[in-house]
Amino acid sequence: MRAVRPWKFLLPALAGLALSACATPPPASHKQARAEFERTNDPLEPTNRVFYKVNNVLDEALLRPAAVAYKDVLPDPAREGVHNVLTNLATPMTLANDMLSGRPRLAGTSFMRFLINTTLGGLGLFDVAAKLGYPAHSTDFGETLAIWGVPEGPYLYLPVFGPSDPRDALGEGVGIAGDPLGWVGTGTVVTALRWSRTGISALDARSRVLGEISAVKRTALDPYATFRSLYRQHRRAQIAKLRAATGGTVPAWYPAPQGTHP
């Protein structure tokens, strides 16, 4: 039996809500307000704010308390080990995206990281590769789409997943469906393991930003708008970094072209 995929049900519901509630743009006569509306590029803001509230309730009731408990119960090294295992499990997907976005140096790093950490690192428990000069990075399909020239599109706030845009929502879907670990095996145990990984990933990710998210909620006058700005800036910075990572993997013995320096 195939695992239940919640987004299959969420997406039509989302589309329905999106069509029903659109923000009214300021009149064209009010030039500055209109320009700001276009720059903000959040035509679904009323709907997005509803989902922001829903996610906030879910977070306050479930995820945040669970993440706090996770941080209280497990000592630092244990949580670090869990994080390393999760990062290692995600490395094949990063490797695929490094290659799809045409970044051979990053792909080489991902390949070496997976090889070293799965073996020497005890199935990913220890990040030995980082100490050997292969630092961690992550590349997702949303970033690959950006490198391919797909535009960002308007802001989207998705139920459960949170801040996004059409490009990242597609990237997220492809990332889940295309994960090689999702293809391995069938049966109750495999399904249970897969959902455990999803759950622990959520705990790990949330527990690492406890202070940051509380700080935004405490200091921002409009946390929704602040998270929107932070998400976009952060994604654009990640994409700019990936765009600049054009280093090749030329072997040391290969004659350097005339007039260039390493």
Place this chain on the structure above:
Amino acid sequence: MTVPCPLPTRRAVLALPAALVLAAGPARAATAPAAFIRATGEALVKVLNGPDPEAEKSAALQRIIDARVDVAGIARFCLGRFWRVATPAERTEYEKLFRRVLVLNVTAKVGAYKGVAFAIGRAVPRAEGTMVATTVTRPGQAPAEVDWLVKPVDGRDRIIDVVAEGTSLRVTQRSDYASYISRHGGDVGALIAALRHQVGRTG
């Protein structure tokens, strides 16, 4: 196959003075902000890792902010298009509150930054000033890339923005304020009331 030459070639020796002359302009423009950020960072680290009680550390941080950050300029940037519609009285009140909120937000984190260290990276000229890269490390935390935008204000270098992991402090703050004011009928007074509430609540 080219072999790396251990000795400078004749052409390189001849080109050297010209390269130095060409590099002197932009290089000096970029090293001054880098030195400024190094000095600022050293002052911050000294306070944060020092033995003083938190109240004294907060006072010291406040002095560093006033001496090295263009608070008035950042305040104006964060109000965006609403700066022009604000009355002179509103502007004065807003600038005063903005500074208080900034100081409160910075000093609230004093304890969390014990053991902080930083390393200076590249300084890159930008349209608005010079962006100086640093890597900030804290015990038990992943290193963070923090960039500082430096611009001369009234002839002295001042910090006009801080960019942490690709997110700009002033751009984020401006989005927050713009959205808040827009949702309150474009009334700058509503923002001032909210800031006053923030200062009263935390200070």
